[in-house]
């Protein structure tokens with residue numbers, strides 16, 4: 271039993287993965303002996319409903335100057351962030367000379383859209399290597415972890431913000447009480463804090479247990495977010511589902527009483543209660559589904575091995591670290607993982623030490639089966655891999671269920687965001 275980081279209530283652990291390495295900790299062979307492991311388990315707070323890791327890793331160990339995740343590797347994500355920016359500009363930035371802040375702005379994939387329109391903006395990004403990429407494309411970036419002191423400094427230098435944005439960032443921040451305090455300081459009285467993260471409802475519905483890793487400290491529901499915001503008199507005024515990262519939710523947050531609350535908020539709240547997001551038993555059911563998913567995936571992989579088929583991993587995602595380590599998938603079952611990120615190539619996957627090779631290693635010698643670790647980019651990848659399909663290449667996915675399919679299968683056309 272742990273303690274809830276939000277309300278100090280009792281945290282009931284419902285899924286224990288055991289010892290895990292850092293999800294984005296791709297490493298060289300010389301580093302194997304010093305690899306860092308921690309205990310990964312997830313709990314549900316019976317008081318405020320927040321689903322969260324029981325033990326966290328120091329953020330400085332995760333987000334540093336060799337952080338290998340660059341947001342701009344996916345064209346679909348670039349389009350998504352372009353639409354996000356246009357939406358904010360049209361609907362939120364009503365004042366003259368508005369100011370936009372983004373938390374965890376990575377390589378500037380979102381803020382670039384504001385920079386190009388000469389809108390005052392500031393990215394706050396702790397990993398210097400990705401921040402440098404942002405700066406080189408004209409995105410004003412501060413290399414810091416965001417907290418109340420930084421919020422004060424930003425307000426002094428630039429004034430309060432019309433919009434504070436964050437995509438796949440808030441669920442990474444261990445001290446959310448401090449974050450909410452900082453947001454309350456940074457936002458203008460009618461300003462909006464708009465953030466999106468993988469949604470608990472999609473994780474449960476798709477048994478997407480691979481979303482659970484060190485960087486994702488929290489798995490948000492509207493119920494838990496609403497409880498969190500209360501302390502600093504903030505409230506959710508709209509919720510908009512997003513078809514990215516396997517199904518995310520965008521929460522629009524304002525100071526209490528400043529905005530009309532959209533109908534979608536009440537509807538989602540009722541749906542979460544009906545679906546049991548406020549009850550511990552729901553999460554125990556999830557654990558049983560995760561165990562079954564692991565057994566099915568291992569059964570398919572050992573069968574393929576028996577048949578002498580070549581299996582290669584497609585995309586060395588952070589999510590894949592949970593899957594390979596939890597299921598015990600090593601290079602015995604998966605020859606290598608192909609990935610387009612230069613920083614990962616030539617290294618090995620965390621914990622299981624499967625070689626990570628460039629994308630060309632996949633295209634130059636197609637395997638019989640590609641284990642799709644980036645299932646959230648299914649459509650983009652299917653469009654890209656017509657030649658693999660012509661060569662009779664098959665896909666193995668494990669979300670929303672374990673399934674082996676080829677180009678003729680309707681699963682290829684089914685949305686899986």
Ligand code: TYD
Nearest residue numbers: 343344585586587588589609610611644647
């Ligand atoms: P993503 O699902 O965003 O990863 P994460 O689980 O880390 O959040 O996928 C990004 C990774 O996938 C990145 O290492 C690049 C790789 N990738 C490919 O190799 N090929 C592709 O076609 C795509 C879309 C991603």
Ligand code: ZN
Nearest residue numbers: 274277315318
């Ligand atoms: Zn709590």
